[in-house]
Structure formats: C-alpha cells, structure tokens
Amino acid sequence: QKEVEQNSGPLSVPEGAIASLNCTYSDRGSQSFFWYRQYSGKSPELIMSIYSNGDKEDGRFTAQLNKASQYVSLLIRDSQPSDSATYLCAVGKANAGGTSYGKLTFGQGTILTVHP
Amino acid sequence: GAGVSQSPSNKVTEKGKDVELRCDPISGHTALYWYRQSLGQGLEFLIYFQGNSAPDKSGLPSDRFSAERTGGSVSTLTIQRTQQEDSAVYLCASSLREGGRAFFGQGTRLTVV
Numbered sequence: 001q002k003e004v005e006q007n008s009g010p011l012s013v014p015e016g017a018i019a020s021l022n023c024t025y026s027d028r029g030s031q032s033f034f035w036y037r038q039y040s041g042k043s044p045e046l047i048m049s050i051y052s053n054g055d056k057e058d059g060r061f062t063a064q065l066n067k068a069s070q071y072v073s074l075l076i077r078d079s080q081p082s083d084s085a086t087y088l089c090a091v092g093k094a095n096a097g098g099t100s101y102g103k104l105t106f107g108q109g110t111i112l113t114v115h116p
Numbered sequence: 117g118a119g120v121s122q123s124p125s126n127k128v129t130e131k132g133k134d135v136e137l138r139c140d141p142i143s144g145h146t147a148l149y150w151y152r153q154s155l156g157q158g159l160e161f162l163i164y165f166q167g168n169s170a171p172d173k174s175g176l177p178s179d180r181f182s183a184e185r186t187g188g189s190v191s192t193l194t195i196q197r198t199q200q201e202d203s204a205v206y207l208c209a210s211s212l213r214e215g216g217r218a219f220f221g222q223g224t225r226l227t228v229v
Contacts, residue, residue: 031215032215032216034217034218036220042222043205043207043220043221043222043223044159044207044220045220046217046218046219046220049217088158088159090159090218092215093215102147102149102164102165102166102171102172102211102214102215103149103161103164103172103175104149104161104215104218105161106151106158106159106161107158108157108158109158
C-alpha cells in the first residue's frame with residue numbers, strides 16, 4: 001500500500017463545475033496535509049494546507065480532512081480552464097515525540113482538465 | 117530572497133561526471149527539502165534539513181548522492197559519477213519550520229548523456 005494515494009484520473013470537468021480531488025494516506029500519525037498545483041513543466045505551487053478535521057475554505061478552494069477515515073480532499077468550485085493542472089496531495093508525519101517531522105510524502109498526482 | 121532560488125536551471129552532463137546543484141531557501145526558513153521528479157512521475161523525497169542537520173536522508177538513492185547545508189541557509193546536492201538514471205528535475209523547497217508549509221524553487225533539470 002502506498003503511503004499517499006490519489007485517484008489517478010485524469011479528471012475532466014466542464015467549466016463552472018465543481019472538481020473533486022481525493023487523497024488517502026496510510027499513517028494514522030500524519031499531522032499536516034497540503035495540496036499543491038503543478039502546471040506542466042513548472043514546479044509545485046502550494047494552494048492549501050489543513051491540519052484539523054473539517055473544512056477549510058480559501059476562495060474557490062475547499063480542503064476537507066477526515067483523520068478517522070484517513071482521507072483528505074480538495075474541492076474546486078466554479079472550475080476554470082486555468083485550473084487545468086496536476087494536483088498533488090502531500091502528507092506530513094509526526095515523529096516519535098509527537099512534533100512535526102520534516103519529510104512530506106507526495107501522492108502521484110491527479111491530472112485535472114477543465115474544458116470550456 | 118523573495119522565493120526559493122535554485123541553480124543552475126538546466127544542467128547537461130556527461131555520464132560519469134560529478135554535478136552540484138544549489139538551493140537558496142527563503143530567508144528565515146529553517147527547514148529545507150530536496151525532491152526529484154522524473155518525467156511524468158510524482159515527487160520522490162531525497163533528504164531534508166532542519167538547520168544544518170539532516171534528520172532524514174533516507175531517500176538518497178545511493179552513496180553517489182550527498183547533500184549539505186551551511187549557515188542554516190544555502191544547500192548543495194552533489195551527485196558523483198552521474199548515471200543516465202539520475203536524469204530528472206531536482207526540486208528544492210523550504211519552510212519556516214519543520215513540517216510546515218513548504219514552497220518550491222523552480223527546479224534544476226539534470227540531463228545525463
């Protein structure tokens with residue numbers, strides 16, 4: 001089982017629709033969760049971070065975290081063609097002392113295409 | 117600096133040569149990470165630094181790879197005796213604290229011919 005898994009996609013949605021991206025993780029000790037967007041040929045760009053159960057909204061983006069189910073998702077409302085990119089889920093663990101641990105483990109990414 | 121800076125942007129080297137990749141993190145960021153990304157693949161963790169120490173270097177693929185960080189700032193990733201399978205984009209990121217929000221540089225595209 002991979003440490004961080006994302007639905008492989010590609011995911012295609014029409015402009016204006018809601019895009020839903022999902023990620024599961026295997027380590028129950030994970031403490032921090034991030035979504036990155038990566039355009040082709042570019043480096044990953046941080047778009048959302050979430051640390052507590054529930055929803056976190058930032059503009060058109062909503063991150064959802066459910067630690068009991070080991071599941072984190074990203075919703076993109078009113079999707080635009082400019083949202084077309086690969087979305088990477090990243091998970092940070094805690095060390096034995098319970099404090100944050102530096103290594104972020106990334107999923108393989110989901111390719112999102114928003115068509116006009 | 118305003119963002120994470122990596123140099124060079126592109127590097128073409130002959131098989132068997134040594135290469136050094138440089139990362140200059142965001143000022144004040146204590147944690148620094150190295151990843152690599154092969155074409156069409158996800159991000160593969162290599163090593164991270166907290167200050168000048170490397171708590172986790174488990175991702176370094178072989179003893180040909182090494183990294184150091186000095187003054188809690190600039191980091192250098194060195195690949196000795198490069199092989200064709202080392203060809204990838206090497207990405208550096210930094211965060212204010214360990215495990216925090218990490219911001220990436222533009223990457224160094226390494227091609228071994």
